Amino acid sequence: MHGTVFTLLKRYVQTQYDHSTWVRLLEVANLSAVDFDHKNVYPDEHMYALVGHAAEMTGLSADQLHEKFGEYLVPDLMYMYQRLVQPEWKTLDMIEHTENTMHRQVRSEHLENAPPVLEVSRVSPTELYIDYMSKRRMGALAVGIVRGLATYFDEADQIVVEPTTSENGERVRIWVRQIPSQC
Ligand code: HEM
Missing domain, CATH: 1.10.260 (434 Repressor (Amino-terminal Domain))
Incomplete structure (x- = not known):
């Protein structure tokens, strides 16, 4: 890695x-x-x-630690690859575009780099599913990264993240939706 x-x-x-x-x-x-x-x-x-x-x-459990670490990673990842981020993107857009922008760039930088495949289905402007696929079984890190993105884009009170499968398989489905702000 x-x-x-x-x-x-x-x-x-x-x-x-x-x-x-x-x-x-x-x-x-x-x-x-x-x-x-x-x-x-x-x-x-x-x-x-x-x-x-x-x-x-x-x-903590390994899943809990992965989630917390994923949240922590986001500001640095965003900083490193900020040139690939469009100014109008928010949390759901970032997730939708990661595969074709950030992770594509990571793959091209080094033959040994292998970020997970993220198949994203944008069901509506406020809802999407992520199908995470990786032999590394780090779906909990993906859940944490989504939470970290929500914090980064000031949407933590509006973004609900729910894995709908076990978090540590090679395929993990994560449901992400945006609800109206509480205030
Ligand atoms: C700013 C956006 C992002 C950047 C710059 C980024 C970059 C990276 C990099 C450099 C790696 C290490 C790859 C390797 O060592 O082969 C990685 C792995 C990973 N990324 Fe991303 N990533 C981004 C967004 C996301 C998002 C939105 C998710 C999930 C929803 C995600 C999930 C993961 C996971 C779980 C791994 C661990 C490796 C694995 O599970 O196979 N990333 N990413």
């Missing part, structure tokens, strides 16, 4: 917990010798080991 995801996981652990937690996490995952940087691609197994042990250390 893309080194950026690892460097952001490191920053997430350092800011939500502290630096010594990150060092301890590397030790228990047997990865103390690895120095993650954004220019390289690392084995997926490293990510599973880090998230699995981080979940144990924090008392």
Whole structure:
């Protein structure tokens, strides 16, 4: 997986917990010798080991941790690829266009990059389904990213995100809809 995801996981652990937690996490995952940087691609197994042990250390489930980490990732991902984002896009538009813009760009940058396939069906202006497909089984990260996008676009009180299948299969269906603002 893309080194950026690892460097952001490191920053997430350092800011939500502290630096010594990150060092301890590397030790228990047997990865103390690895120095993650954004220019390289690392084995997926490293990510599973880090998230699995981080979940144990924090008392969260791996799905909950993936969701929280997905939310945290969004501002940095948006910043890195902002040139591909149209100014009029909001949460649902971003989701609808990720496959053909951001994830397409990621795939073209490195042969080993393999973001998930996201098949998006926009059922109406206020509702869509995401069919997530990836051998990595990180649907919970996708759920977190959608929540993070809603926060990023100031729509957190209007966007409802509901996985309609188990979050950790190779195929995950996520229902996203926009409801009128509460205020
Ligand atoms: C600003 C928009 C986005 C950018 C720049 C972006 C970028 C990336 C990058 C760089 C990776 C790592 C790929 C690899 O290592 O091979 C990735 C993976 C991933 N992306 Fe995105 N992404 C964006 C939006 C989304 C959205 C909207 C979703 C879901 C609704 C999503 C779901 C995921 C998931 C779950 C992964 C983990 C890998 C996997 O499950 O196979 N991304 N993305």
